[in-house]
Amino acid sequence: MKYIKYILTGMLLGIVLVKSEAISWYRIFEMFRFESFHMYGIIGSAVLTGILLIQxxxxxxxxxxxxxxxxxxxKERSKYRxxxxxxxxxxxxxxxxACPGPIFTLIGTGLFSMIIVLISAVVGTFVYGLLKNKLPH
Structure with missing residues (x-):
């Protein structure tokens, strides 16, 4: 029961992501082709909110x-990093x-092919953990 607030927060985030179309492949495709401001508006408002809350x-x-x-x-500044x-x-x-955040939301909406993406993200994170000390930071 002590984790219910986290479950409810995750559900709320999932609803917001779905309703704002932030998890829509078509919206992401439009963004990478510079055809629509929709995703840039969402990302920009998130960045501004983060800056404001940190300040x-x-x-x-x-x-x-x-x-x-x-x-x-x-953080150490390095343009190559x-x-x-x-x-x-x-x-x-x-x-x-999909970026890593909405993977679970996409699975929750019934897009089960995203399980492959989730597994790949976990494997990639594991491999990074193994190679972290050998990579330039």
Missing amino acids: LSKKYGVKTYNGAPITIKP YLIGGSIFGLGWALTG
Whole structure:
């Protein structure tokens, strides 16, 4: 019962993703062909919301539920890191029609071929974990 809030939050996210058409392969295809602003609007509003919430949490000293301060460590800047990682992520997104977040929502809507994508994502994450120390960061 203590996990019910997470289940309900996930269900709400799934409903929002379906109703906003953010999981639609056709909307994603339009985005990659620069034919529609729909997905850019969704992604842009999510980025702006994230920026706003991070700035507000810094300003008001928001703490975790345990009372610890929230800290965000600065990341090392490397244009190649983001170029290569973003290209791999974008290629996977374009080929499958889904970024990692909505995979479960797509399976929940009955698109069972996404189970292959889910398995591939898990295997890819496992392989990255094995190779992480050997990769340039």
